Amino acid sequence: MVEIPSHIIEACRQGDEQAFEALVRATERQTYSLVFRIVGNRDDAADVVQDAYLKAWRGIKEFRGDSAITSWLYRVASNAAVEFLRKRNRLAEPIEPDRMSEMIEAPEQRSDVDGSDVEAALARLPAAYRAVLVMRELYGLSIEEIAKQMNATNGATKVRLHRARLRLAHEISRSADVIPINREKKTS
Amino acid sequence: MRCESVAPYLTARASGELEDHTRTWVDSHLQSCVSCSAVVDRSARATRALRMLEPDAIEPPAGLANAVMARIQEQDSVVTRRRLLPLPLVAGEQLAPRLGEVGRVLVENKETIVNVAGTAAAAAGVAWLAWKALRTLRNTRPANSALHS
Numbered sequence: 001m002v003e004i005p006s007h008i009i010e011a012c013r014q015g016d017e018q019a020f021e022a023l024v025r026a027t028e029r030q031t032y033s034l035v036f037r038i039v040g041n042r043d044d045a046a047d048v049v050q051d052a053y054l055k056a057w058r059g060i061k062e063f064r065g066d067s068a069i070t071s072w073l074y075r076v077a078s079n080a081a082v083e084f085l086r087k088r089n090r091l092a093e094p095i096e097p098d099r100m101s102e103m104i105e106a107p108e109q110r111s112d113v114d115g116s117d118v119e120a121a122l123a124r125l126p127a128a129y130r131a132v133l134v135m136r137e138l139y140g141l142s143i144e145e146i147a148k149q150m151n152a153t154n155g156a157t158k159v160r161l162h163r164a165r166l167r168l169a170h171e172i173s174r175s176a177d178v179i180p181i182n183r184e185k186k187t188s
Numbered sequence: 189m190r191c192e193s194v195a196p197y198l199t200a201r202a203s204g205e206l207e208d209h210t211r212t213w214v215d216s217h218l219q220s221c222v223s224c225s226a227v228v229d230r231s232a233r234a235t236r237a238l239r240m241l242e243p244d245a246i247e248p249p250a251g252l253a254n255a256v257m258a259r260i261q262e263q264d265s266v267v268t269r270r271r272l273l274p275l276p277l278v279a280g281e282q283l284a285p286r287l288g289e290v291g292r293v294l295v296e297n298k299e300t301i302v303n304v305a306g307t308a309a310a311a312a313g314v315a316w317l318a319w320k321a322l323r324t325l326r327n328t329r330p331a332n333s334a335l336h337s
Contacts, residue, residue, distance in 0.1 A: 032248035053256040165199035169234035
């Protein structure tokens with residue numbers, strides 16, 4: 001977690017551009033990672049991050065310090081990313097089989113699944129699932145916050161999160177299926 | 189208890205999000221159901237793996253911070269100019285390019301404009317002379333008729 005000194009935050013609130021630049025430079029990796037994981041594309045992510053920081057600059061006077069500045073930035077950035085997906089009609093609920101849980105009754109999952117396998121599995125999910133999973137599991141947003149951003153009820157958000165988790169487990173199982181073959185090829 | 193009843197709660201159970209009474213209810217089913225327990229295990233492992241990802245693992249493109257600041261400065265300069273310039277000046281600023289366009293049209297067509305203006309001036313002069321002559325005639329006629337009567 002990046003720590004931002006309180007005098008930098010206060011200077012940002014007073015409209016100090018240099019202080020805001022320091023905030024941008026300290027948080028750009030986290031913000032970009034969050035947005036990239038939601039929108040799933042490097043060019044789109046760069047545009048959305050710029051929009052997010054512009055919104056943060058305009059809104060930072062309203063930041064009251066109730067939460068960490070990084071949490072506030074995550075909310076602004078994830079909101080910009082979700083808005084981006086919504087404008088491109090990529091937030092529709094995917095059509096799923098009646099018994100989704102059967103999807104992950106697949107081959108035994110390897111225990112040595114690494115970060116790149118998880119990133120790849122995440123990237124294969126529909127955007128609507130990726131968005132809720134990333135916001136909830138990686139950046140700790142509450143169900144209520146996610147529901148607000150997705151224009152959905154808490155109940156609908158829980159259902160979407162449940163389906164997203166099942167799909168992620170399924171995709172990780174698929175990764176585990178193909179990884180050993182690839183690794184054998186690399187080592188031979 | 190049927191699997192369909194607890195199915196919607198299995199991944200929330202795996203992520204530790206259920207309230208106590210719901211968790212107890214789900215767990216009572218899991219004790220006797222191998223397939224639902226497997227779903228919980230796999231979902232728990234997937235969620236754990238996801239949570240292990242670094243929040244800043246992905247390298248942003250070079251110059252992203254500079255691009256952000258350039259956009260902010262661009263926005264700020266527009267906002268500042270709008271605040272500082274009073275409304276007539278803002279209106280003038282917007283009209284200036286259009287006035288420039290009018291000037292360009294005038295220069296490009298100056299010969300036609302000079303010819304039209306010269307002809308119009310000559311016509312106005314002739315009309316003025318004719319009007320003067322008519323007035324003089326009208327003023328002199330009653331005096332002549334009075335002499336004849």
